[in-house]
Amino acid sequence: MIMGEIPLCRMYVDDEIKKAALDVLDSGWYVKGENANALEKEFADFCNAKYGVSASSGTTAIFLALQALGIGKGDEVIVPSATFIATVNPVILLGGTPVFADIDLTTNTMDPEEIKHLISSKTKAIMPVHLYGHPAEMKTIMDIASDHDLKVIADACQAHGAMAFGHKVGTIADAACFSYFPSKNMTVAGEGGMVTTNDPELAKSMSMIKDHGRKDKHTSVMLGFNFRLSELHAAIGRVQLKHLSDWVEAKRKNASHYNELLSGFEKIITPTEKSWARHAYYVYVIKSKKRDELAEHLKTKGIFTGVHYPIPVHKQPFILDVLPEVTLEHTEEWAESVLSLPLDPQISFEEIERVVEEIKNFYRG
Numbered sequence: 571m572i573m574g575e576i577p578l579c580r581m582y583v584d585d586e587i588k589k590a591a592l593d594v595l596d597s598g599w600y601v602k603g604e605n606a607n608a609l610e611k612e613f614a615d616f617c618n619a620k621y622g623v624s625a626s627s628g629t630t631a632i633f634l635a636l637q638a639l640g641i642g643k644g645d646e647v648i649v650p651s652a653t654f655i656a657t658v659n660p661v662i663l664l665g666g667t668p669v670f671a672d673i674d675l676t677t678n679t680m681d682p683e684e685i686k687h688l689i690s691s692k693t694k695a696i697m698p699v700h701l702y703g704h705p706a707e708m709k710t711i712m713d714i715a716s717d718h719d720l721k722v723i724a725d726a727c728q729a730h731g732a733m734a735f736g737h738k739v740g741t742i743a744d745a746a747c748f749s750y751f752p753s754k755n756m757t758v759a760g761e762g763g764m765v766t767t768n769d770p771e772l773a774k775s776m777s778m779i780k781d782h783g784r785k786d787k788h789t790s791v792m793l794g795f796n797f798r799l800s801e802l803h804a805a806i807g808r809v810q811l812k813h814l815s816d817w818v819e820a821k822r823k824n825a826s827h828y829n830e831l832l833s834g835f836e837k838i839i840t841p842t843e844k845s846w847a848r849h850a851y852y853v854y855v856i857k858s859k860k861r862d863e864l865a866e867h868l869k870t871k872g873i874f875t876g877v878h879y880p881i882p883v884h885k886q887p888f889i890l891d892v893l894p895e896v897t898l899e900h901t902e903e904w905a906e907s908v909l910s911l912p913l914d915p916q917i918s919f920e921e922i923e924r925v926v927e928e929i930k931n932f933y934r935g
C-alpha cells in the first residue's frame with residue numbers, strides 16, 4: 571500500500587497468529603484435529619449457541635445447514651436477492667428453488683411482509699441474510715416460520731457479533747452460517763466457515779455431512795462430502811476470535827464517526843441501526859445516486875471503496891438461465907446506489923475525516 575492511500579480494509583496478522591500457524595505446521599497434524607474442535611466450541615460460546623460445526627467456507631456452511639434440514643428437490647426456499655450469490659447457490663445445488671423476497675431499504679434485509687406473500691405449499695425454509703452486519707427483522711421472520719412450520723437458516727456470513735432483539739444472531743434461527751473469508755469481521759487467513767445451532771441432532775448431522783456422511787472412520791450413513799476446516803485455518807481463527815469483540819466495538823465506533831460527520835449531508839444516505847439491532851458493521855455502506863462517479867473520484871484521491879453488490883442475485887446471468895425473471899423494485903434501487911467506504915478496526919479518525927471531506931468535495935464539484 572502506498573502511504574496516504576486508504577484501503578477498503580486491512581488484514582490483521584500478529585506474532586501470535588504466526589506462531590499458531592507454525593505450531594500446526596510443526597505438529598504434523600493438519601486435518602480433523604484439536605484446533606477445529608476447539609474453534610467450534612469457542613465460536614459457539616461467542617454466539618451463546620450450544621453447538622458449532624466448522625466448515626471449509628461460508629458457502630459450504632450454508633450447504634451443510636440446508637442439507638441437514640432436509641432441503642432438497644422441489645423445495646422452495648425464500649431468500650433475498652440483495653446478497654452475495656453464495657446465499658443462493660447451495661439451494662440450487664441441492665435441487666431446491668430459491669424464491670426471491672424484496673428488501674426493506676432501511677436495513678437492506680428481507681422485508682417480512684414480502685415473505686408472507688411468497689409462501690406456497692412447496693415452501694420449506696426462509697433464509698434471511700444479515701447484510702453488511704445489520705440483522706434481518708428476526709422476530710417477525712421467526713413468527714412467520716413458526717406459523718407455517720418452516721425452517722429458518724440465517725446467512726450470518728457478514729454478521730459476526732451482530733445482535734437482534736437482545737440475542738446474538740448465531741442463536742436466532744434453526745441454524746446460522748458464518749464465513750471466515752479474509753475481509754470478514756474475523757477470518758482464518760484463507761477459506762473457512764461455521765454453522766451455529768442449538769439443536770443437537772442438527773449439529774450431529776452437519777458434522778457427518780461435512781465428513782462424507784461418516785459416523786465413524788469406516789461407516790458412511792448418509793450422503794456427505796469433504797467440507798472440513800483445516801487445522802492451520804482453525805488455529806489462526808482461534809487467535810482472531812479472541813479479538814472479535816474488540817474489533818466489532820472498534821468498527822462500531824468508527825462507523826459512528828462517519829455517521830456524525832455525514833449527518834445532515836443530504837446528498838447521500840448513511841446506514842441505519844434499528845432500535846432492536848446491534849449492527850456489526852462488516853462494511854459501512856452509504857447510498858448515492860452518483861455512486862460510480864463518487865467511487866471514481868475517491869479512487870483518484872487514493873481512497874478505495876467497494877460495491878456490495880452491483881448485480882442483485884435475481885439478475886445474475888446464471889440465475890436468469892435457471893429461474894423465471896422477477897422484478898424487485900427495492901433490491902434494484904439498492905444495487906444501483908450502494909457504496910462501501912473504508913472501514914476496519916484500525917482506520918483512524920483522521921482517515922475517516924479525509925474520506926468524508928473528499929465525499930463533500932465531490933458534491934461541491
Ligand SMILES: Cc1ncc(COP(=O)(O)O)c(C=O)c1O
Nearest residue numbers: 627628629654656657727749751
Ligand atoms: C452474505 C454472504 N453469504 C455467503 C458468503 C459465502 O462465504 P464464503 O466466501 O466464505 O464461502 C459470503 C461471503 O463471501 C457472504 O458475504
